[in-house]
Amino acid sequence: MPEPKSQFDIGWKAPVSHQKPPGLESDLPVEAAVDQVPTFDGGSQLYKASGKLQGRKALITGGDSGIGRAIAVLYAMEGAEVAIAYLQEEEDDAQTTKKWVEKHGGTCHPIVTNLRYKEECKKTADKALQAMGTINILVNNHATQMMRENILELPEDQWELTFQTNIHPFFYLSKYVLPHMTKGDTIINNASINAYIGRPDLLDYTSTKGAVISFTRGLSNQFVGKGIRVNAVAPGPVWTPLIPSTMNDDAQEGFTAPIGRPGQPSEIATCFVFLASTDSSLISGQTLHPNGGTIVNG
Numbered sequence: 001m002p003e004p005k006s007q008f009d010i011g012w013k014a015p016v017s018h019q020k021p022p023g024l025e026s027d028l029p030v031e032a033a034v035d036q037v038p039t040f041d042g043g044s045q046l047y048k049a050s051g052k053l054q055g056r057k058a059l060i061t062g063g064d065s066g067i068g069r070a071i072a073v074l075y076a077m078e079g080a081e082v083a084i085a086y087l088q089e090e091e092d093d094a095q096t097t098k099k100w101v102e103k104h105g106g107t108c109h110p111i112v113t114n115l116r117y118k119e120e121c122k123k124t125a126d127k128a129l130q131a132m133g134t135i136n137i138l139v140n141n142h143a144t145q146m147m148r149e150n151i152l153e154l155p156e157d158q159w160e161l162t163f164q165t166n167i168h169p170f171f172y173l174s175k176y177v178l179p180h181m182t183k184g185d186t187i188i189n190n191a192s193i194n195a196y197i198g199r200p201d202l203l204d205y206t207s208t209k210g211a212v213i214s215f216t217r218g219l220s221n222q223f224v225g226k227g228i229r230v231n232a233v234a235p236g237p238v239w240t241p242l243i244p245s246t247m248n249d250d251a252q253e254g255f256t257a258p259i260g261r262p263g264q265p266s267e268i269a270t271c272f273v274f275l276a277s278t279d280s281s282l283i284s285g286q287t288l289h290p291n292g293g294t295i296v297n298g
Ligand SMILES: NC(=O)c1ccc[n+]([C@@H]2O[C@H](COP(=O)([O-])OP(=O)(O)OC[C@H]3O[C@@H](n4cnc5c(N)ncnc54)[C@H](O)[C@@H]3O)[C@@H](O)[C@H]2O)c1
Pocket: 022, 023, 061, 062, 063, 064, 065, 066, 067, 068, 085, 086, 087, 090, 113, 114, 115, 116, 141, 142, 143, 144, 165, 190, 191, 192, 193, 234, 235, 236, 237, 238, 239, 240, 241, 242, 243
């Protein structure tokens, strides 16, 4: 088999590595090609923007690295102003995201927080509103995970922390931001393929992602009549700092999709552009599945 042409080519394999959670993009052996998307022949090219989000204001949680960074950069390329929320430990990554956004002519407001606490969710929403004047797009993207093979070895503390991090802030942030939203505004929640395939060694994480899907559906039914759409994205394997900071060697060795490689963050971010723009004006309460060919539906 010929050498892969780029990280977007069949056969590209993410190098196994390890780092402390929450993990830094700058410590990945290969950083993501954040403003690049695939060409038809497996190469890469600069994402072609067309003003789809001109003048929109977006709050993106976990926007310092991985999928969140790619969303911030593509949103900026499409004309949006962004605020990114992230943990203190990730300041360096956040500053790099800010530079990427500025490189593409955008404005990025970094907000250090710990969304595990509802008071921090309130402060984060307030800071983003203050910085940008409003929020048209709320991207609930952040999450944590930790592998445990068996429910009997899954500490109660971990179960609670995962729920406090991965789903409670989606509720709090939506509750604090929605009073400022009007017709045309959107909420987009990051779920995971694991909610659909029931990944056994990520039981707590997988359960929170199931909650994200149901939260998306219920909230859409509350707000779609007001012209505010709520959708979810359920990515398959994507090479980000989450992986080397939480997954063992075997899991990383097998970290690929039916298409023959793991995904790149920008390939997930294009779904977030679509769902934030009027291209998806008739879509609400739904989930997109950028997962490299695993058929899940639903
Ligand atoms: N990487 C994958 O294979 C994959 C697959 C499916 C879904 N996802 C989802 O994509 C989303 C983004 O993850 P990623 O893979 O880009 O990894 P990532 O490590 O780059 O991003 C996760 C971010 O979550 C943020 N975060 C974690 N705990 C937080 C807290 N308490 N307060 C504030 N921020 C916090 C961190 O800033 C971190 O940057 C997550 O929801 C994840 O579940 C990832």
